[in-house]
Each structure stands twice: as structure tokens, then as C-alpha cells.
Amino acid sequence: MAIFKPHAKLAALLGEPTIRSEAATVGELLDEVQSRVSPEDWKRASKATILVNGRSVHYLKGMRTPLGADDQVWMVYPASGG
Amino acid sequence: MPGGHMNCVLYVDLTTRSVERKTPDPEDLRLYVGGRGLGIRLLYDLTEPGMDPYDERMPLIFSAGPLTGTNAPQSNRFVVTTKSPLTGFLADSHSGGSFATKLRKAGYDALVIRGRAPSPVYIQIDEDRVEIKDASALWGKTTSETQAALPKTHGMAVIGPAGENKVRFACIVSQKRVAGRGGVGAVMGSKNLKAVVVNGKKEIPVADPEAYKAMRQAQTKLLQSHPATGRILPDLGTASLVLVTAGRNIIPTRNYQAGQDLRSHLLSGERMAEEFLEKKDGCMACPVRCGRHVKVNGVEGKGPEFETIGLMGHNLGIFDLASVIELGQLCDEVGVDSISMGGTLGFVTELTERNMMESPLAWGNVEAYRKAVLDTAARRGLGDSLAEGTRRLADRYGGQEFAIHVKGLDLPAYDPRGCVGQGLEYAVNNRGGCHIRGATMYLEATGPVSVDPESPKAKPELVIFQQNTNAGVSSLCMCYFSAYVVIPAIMHELDPNSLVYRGLMGVIKQAGPLLRVVLAGKAPIQVLWYENFLSAVLGRKVTMGDMAELGERVYNLERLYNLREGLTSAEDKLPDRLLHTPLSKNGQRGVPLDQMLPAYYKVRGWDSRGIPTKKTITRLGIRV
Numbered sequence: 001m002a003i004f005k006p007h008a009k010l011a012a013l014l015g016e017p018t019i020r021s022e023a024a025t026v027g028e029l030l031d032e033v034q035s036r037v038s039p040e041d042w043k044r045a046s047k048a049t050i051l052v053n054g055r056s057v058h059y060l061k062g063m064r065t066p067l068g069a070d071d072q073v074w075m076v077y078p079a080s081g082g
Numbered sequence: 083m084p085g086g087h088m089n090c091v092l093y094v095d096l097t098t099r100s101v102e103r104k105t106p107d108p109e110d111l112r113l114y115v116g117g118r119g120l121g122i123r124l125l126y127d128l129t130e131p132g133m134d135p136y137d138e139r140m141p142l143i144f145s146a147g148p149l150t151g152t153n154a155p156q157s158n159r160f161v162v163t164t165k166s167p168l169t170g171f172l173a174d175s176h177s178g179g180s181f182a183t184k185l186r187k188a189g190y191d192a193l194v195i196r197g198r199a200p201s202p203v204y205i206q207i208d209e210d211r212v213e214i215k216d217a218s219a220l221w222g223k224t225t226s227e228t229q230a231a232l233p234k235t236h237g238m239a240v241i242g243p244a245g246e247n248k249v250r251f252a253c254i255v256s257q258k259r260v261a262g263r264g265g266v267g268a269v270m271g272s273k274n275l276k277a278v279v280v281n282g283k284k285e286i287p288v289a290d291p292e293a294y295k296a297m298r299q300a301q302t303k304l305l306q307s308h309p310a311t312g313r314i315l316p317d318l319g320t321a322s323l324v325l326v327t328a329g330r331n332i333i334p335t336r337n338y339q340a341g342q343d344l345r346s347h348l349l350s351g352e353r354m355a356e357e358f359l360e361k362k363d364g365c366m367a368c369p370v371r372c373g374r375h376v377k378v379n380g381v382e383g384k385g386p387e388f389e390t391i392g393l394m395g396h397n398l399g400i401f402d403l404a405s406v407i408e409l410g411q412l413c414d415e416v417g418v419d420s421i422s423m424g425g426t427l428g429f430v431t432e433l434t435e436r437n438m439m440e441s442p443l444a445w446g447n448v449e450a451y452r453k454a455v456l457d458t459a460a461r462r463g464l465g466d467s468l469a470e471g472t473r474r475l476a477d478r479y480g481g482q483e484f485a486i487h488v489k490g491l492d493l494p495a496y497d498p499r500g501c502v503g504q505g506l507e508y509a510v511n512n513r514g515g516c517h518i519r520g521a522t523m524y525l526e527a528t529g530p531v532s533v534d535p536e537s538p539k540a541k542p543e544l545v546i547f548q549q550n551t552n553a554g555v556s557s558l559c560m561c562y563f564s565a566y567v568v569i570p571a572i573m574h575e576l577d578p579n580s581l582v583y584r585g586l587m588g589v590i591k592q593a594g595p596l597l598r599v600v601l602a603g604k605a606p607i608q609v610l611w612y613e614n615f616l617s618a619v620l621g622r623k624v625t626m627g628d629m630a631e632l633g634e635r636v637y638n639l640e641r642l643y644n645l646r647e648g649l650t651s652a653e654d655k656l657p658d659r660l661l662h663t664p665l666s667k668n669g670q671r672g673v674p675l676d677q678m679l680p681a682y683y684k685v686r687g688w689d690s691r692g693i694p695t696k697k698t699i700t701r702l703g704i705r706v
Binding site: 003005007008011017018046047048049050051052053054055056058059060072074075076077078079080081082 | 309310311314315318319320321322323325326327328329330331332341342344346347350351352353372387388500517518521524528529530532534535536562563566574575577578579584665666667668669670
């Protein structure tokens with residue numbers, strides 16, 4: 001079972017900071033998440049970097065990146081500071 | 083009329099109780115400008131090779147920049163330069179607060195303190211009046227107690243019990259800001275110097291007031307409107323970094339055994355803002371206000387920076403934000419660098435876990451860690467060993483492969499296995515394992531631009547560009563967060579999943595050769611606020627190329643100082659764990675340092691042993 005960690009704004013919309021999913025790919029997982037928020041909210045919230053175990057999906061297989069047990073998918077915004 | 087400098091360096095000798103004022107060499111001011119540059123120039127000139135950090139002749143140098151005190155945004159910072167008792171190499175540590183402005187308004191570009199008082203003292207400077215006063219009643223007091231007992235009209239730089247007891251990573255505190263790294267507080271303590279307080283009302287000369295005023299207004303507006311400094315930092319502070327570093331799997335967790343935790347969100351800037359933030363705080367003359375003032379269990383105080391959350395939270399397995407806030411405040415009160423404190427505690431906890439050392443430390447045990455901080459400051463029991471720092475503990479107990487430091491300085495809260503350019507930067511930085519000498523991770527993993535974090539491509543060039551920029555900015559004594567505004571605001575709005583964004587990152591990844599051309603050139607243009615501000619204040623044209631050259635010159639002189647003190651390229655390295663132990667099953671296999679280091683030396687104009695060539699030294703006009 002994969003684990004999804006949304007950024008803070010999406011977590012507030014979803015009402016929980018951690019979601020567990022049986023999705024087989026990143027795309028499937030995000031479809032599940034998208035179905036739980038309004039299209040307007042998703043449009044804003046989805047403009048974020050998607051990472052699987054710390055690696056951007058762009059360097060993996062994008063939305064087709066397969067998910068296995070305990071894989072972690074994080075959605076993050078850029079930050080500032082040092 | 084030329085401006086910027088007060089043209090005076092104040093020398094105080096605590097052994098002889100003598101005070102002297104000297105006019106700095108105008109050529110040194112032209113070449114090194116102020117702050118970090120002036121600090122290393124003075125350190126190099128005032129010390130003999132091999133001088134011990136606790137030798138009473140060792141200077142403790144406070145320096146400010148030519149913009150400091152003019153109200154230029156983000157310019158109110160000072161640098162403390164000396165030799166580090168933690169690394170044995172250069173220590174320069176930077177802080178905000180009001181001290182820098184008051185030092186300048188008292189009439190000084192820098193203050194050099196040498197000698198050792200026979201009993202505790204503090205120095206009070208009121209323009210031309212300089213007094214060495216008895217501090218017996220302040221000895222043993224915390225940093226806030228000490229500051230409360232000193233004149234509130236003055237800028238302050240004080241140490242806590244840790245500095246008095248020469249904890250090798252003791253810091254200097256100025257109001258709520260901290261010159262944290264490298265043990266500058268221990269050198270201050272070795273001089274029996276509890277505090278420096280300074281005040282003055284002198285005018286800072288500005289050569290072109292009209293141009294300066296226009297620049298100040300434009301820069302303030304830019305800082306307030308840019309997403310990095312106008313939204314993210316004011317809203318969330320540096321703790322905005324918690325979620326992105328956890329998502330990137332690079333926030334050090336349990337002594338760098340992991341890069342995040344499913345409870346990371348409990349320590350986020352968003353949570354601090356929601357549940358603990360009372361008001362935003364900031365340095366004098368800074369519109370950003372990234373500092374946090376929080377309330378925990380009815381008690382108000384400073385909120386933690388990201389680094390404290392990383393090292394005193396994740397790295398110790400603590401995910402209760404109230405506890406991390408209190409531990410961060412405790413570090414400031416006793417006067418220890420929270421990064422090195424957290425790094426050392428994490429290392430000893432792992433040694434304990436592996437039965438290589440006996441201690442009461444265990445992941446998540448807040449009470450044990452709280453006691454350990456107090457014991458470290460007092461050098462009591464286990465604390466006496468902790469006070470020596472990670473490198474010396476590893477020499478005694480073993481565990482070199484997971485002793486997370488470079489040149490003895492504990493690494494901050496970015497695991498370089500997920501930002502390999504930052505790994506190179508750690509390995510070669512002149513003050514050891516430090517993130518803010520270039521902050522390459524901002525361009526790889528944490529900011530709005532992400533140049534493939536796990537690829538070594540273009541990283542040597544990027545690191546040099548960042549390091550030179552930082553050395554230049556720090557010589558002006560501007561906050562390095564000002565550099566984040568260089569990245570256009572639109573990058574914060576661009577969808578990172580879009581083809582445009584991905585294409586752009588691909589182009590930057592291939593930009594190594596172009597960056598080499600930029601680094602070799604000396605652009606005769608004025609584009610950024612740094613050169614424009616400096617031109618207006620100094621009354622001579624400063625270009626972007628001049629700023630880059632300033633940074634390169636400062637960086638090379640620092641390297642030459644370290645080489646003089648015994649540095650070899652063998653110390654441009656990373657701990658084995660970060661080189662060879664994978665952090666994630668998707669990658670993060672280790673920093674490919676051997677692929678980057680030779681190119682770094684070459685582009686720097688250093689030989690294969692990491693020594694600046696004669697040609698490089700001559701080109702930069704460095705006096706050795």
C-alpha cells in the first residue's frame with residue numbers, strides 16, 4: 001500500500017495529512033485524490049512537484065510510475081530560506 | 083564625495099586594556115569592501131600561521147558592510163571572523179539584529195578584539211568612548227539574562243555559559259539573532275569577554291543620496307512583492323522548508339539514517355503558523371520579517387528556524403513541535419549552535435544505539451536531550467564530551483563513516499544524497515559543512531528551480547557561481563535571502579509539471595559550459611541591486627563583474643588562509659554514509675564527489691591539489 005503526503009493546502013482540503021492507497025501508479029493515486037476535491041481546488045493544488053521516495057516523477061516514469069508497498073508519494077511547493 | 087566606509091577599525095586589547103583606532107588600507111577596502119571580505123583580510127594579516135584559536139593573540143573580528151546602517155533593506159548584518167576551535171580553519175559567522183548598524187553609527191567598519199582579560203569583562207562602545215567593564219555579575223548567566231542586564235539602547239553581542247566554558251560550537255547571540263557556526267562564542271569566552279555593546283549616532287556617508295534612495299525604494303518594493311520574500315518567508319519563516327525537504331527525502335532524520343518521516347508535517351512552518359505563531363519578527367531595516375515569535379504553553383519566545391527543526395527535531399527523532407521550539411530556545415539561551423548541537427547529539431545517539439558508547443540518549447527522548455544541552459553548556463558529565471563536537475567524538479569512539487561533518491563542522495539540514503551539488507558545496511566550503519555559502523540546494527531541491535538534484539552535470543560551475551555570489555553579498559553584509567529574488571517571480575507560478583518548466587530545467591542542466599564563460603568573464607554591466615546599491619553608496623561605478631570578482635577574491639583568500647593553517651585536499655570530502663549508502667530505493671545512492679571535485683578545482687583556477695595557482699592569485703590581486 002502506497003502512502004500519499006499532500007502539501008499543507010491540499011491536506012487541509014482533504015482533511016488529513018496522510019493517505020494510504022492501493023493505487024498501482026502515481027496517475028491512479030492522483031486520480032483518487034482529485035476525486036476528493038473540487039475541480040477548482042485541484043487546478044490550484046496540483047501545480048506542485050510530485051515526488052516518489054524523494055525523486056521527481058519526471059526522472060521516473062511520470063504518471064505511469066509504478067507504486068509498491070510503502071512507496072511514498074509527496075506533493076510539495078517550493079520554499080524559501082536556508 | 084566618496085562614501086560607504088567609516089574608514090576606521092577599532093582595536094581593543096583585553097590583556098593590556100588598550101584601545102587603538104586605525105584607518106584601514108584604502109586598497110583593502112576597495113578589494114574586500116567590508117563584512118566577510120574585510121574580516122578574512124584582517125584575520126590573514128593579524129595572525130601567524132598555526133596560531134591556536136584560544137591563543138590570546140587570536141583576533142575576534144566583528145565587521146559590517148558599507149550599506150550597513152544606511153537602512154538599505156537586508157543590510158543590517160555583521161560578521162564575526164576568527165579561527166574555529168571546532169575545525170581549526172576559518173570561522174566566520176553571521177548575524178542580524180541591530181548590532182551592525184550601531185557599530186557603524188559608532189564610527190567603525192570593524193572591531194578587532196585581542197588579548198585575554200584576567201577576569202570576566204564586557205566592552206561598551208559609545209562612539210569615541212570605549213570602556214572595558216567588569217562582567218563578574220554576568221558570568222554564568224544565559225544570553226537573555228545577560229542582554230536584559232545591559233543597556234537597551236545599545237546593539238549587543240553576548241555569549242552564554244557555553245561560550246564561557248569554551249564549548250567548541252558555542253555561538254554569539256545578538257538580540258534574538260545568532261552568529262551560530264564554527265564556535266566563535268568559544269573564542270569570545272576564551273578572552274573572558276561576556277559581551278560587546280555598542281551605540282552611536284554618526285551619519286553613514288552615502289555618496290549619491292538620490293540614487294541610493296531610489297534604489298532603496300525599488301528594492302523594498304521588490305522584496306515585498308516577490309513570492310520568496312513577500313509571501314513564503316513572511317508567512318512561514320524558514321520553516322517553509324520542512325515539507326519540501328521531507329518530500330525530497332533530504333531532511334536529516336536520526337543522524338542521516340533517513341531523509342524524512344511520516345510525521346514531518348507536525349514540524350512544518352504551516353503548523354507553526356497555525357498553532358504557535360504570535361507575531362512575525364525580523365532584523366532592523368528588513369521588510370521581510372522571516373523571524374518567528376511564538377507562544378508555547380503560555381510562554382512567548384523565539385520560534386525555531388528550519389535548521390533547528392531539522393537538527394534538533396528530525397535528526398533526534400523528535401516530532402513534537404512544542405518540544406523542538408523549547409529545545410531551540412534552550413540552545414540560544416545557553417549559547418550553542420543548534421545545528422552542531424543537534425548533529426553531535428544525533429551522532430552520539432547512534433553510537434549509543436550501536437553499543438559503541440554509553441549514554442542516556444535515545445531517539446525522541448526529549449528530556450534526555452534537554453539535559454544533554456544543559457550539560458554540554460556546563461561541560462558537565464557526558465556534556466564535557468559532547469562539547470568537543472562530532473569529529474573529536476568520532477576520533478575517540480569510532481563511527482567515522484556516520485560522523486556527519488566536513489572539516490569538523492556538522493552538516494546542516496539538507497542531505498546531499500538528494501542534492502549532489504550541495505554535497506560538493508559542503509565538501510569544499512571554507513568554513514566546513516555549511517549550506518549558506520552558496521545554498522546550491524535552493525537551485526536543486528528546495529526553491530522554484532530544480533536542476534536535476536541527483537546529476538553532477540553543471541554542478542561544479544553552479545557551486546562556484548553560488549559561492550562567489552555569496553562571498554560578494556556577505557562582504558556587503560546583505561542577507562543572502564536577497565539573492566532568492568534574483569529568480570523571477572514567475573518561476574514560483576510556473577507549473578513544475580508543465581513542459582515549459584521541464585524544458586527549462588533540461589536546458590540549465592546542460593549549461594555548464596555557458597556558466598564557465600560567465601565565471602571567466604567580467605560583465606561590465608549593472609543589473610542587480612548589489613552593484614547599484616554599492617555604486618550609490620561608495621560613489622564609484624561597481625559592475626556585476628566587480629561583484630563576482632569580489633566574491634571570487636574573498637573565497638580564494640579564505641582558501642589560502644585555510645591552506646596556510648594546514649588544510650589539504652584530503653579534507654575536501656564527505657562522510658562515507660553520504661557517499662556510499664543509498665537513501666532511497668529510487669535513487670539517492672550517494673554523492674558522486676569524485677566526478678565533480680576535479681572539475682571544481684579546475685574551474686576555480688586551482689591546481690589538482692586544490693591550491694589556487696599563482697595566476698589566479700595574481701589575477702585577483704590577492705596579497706599573500
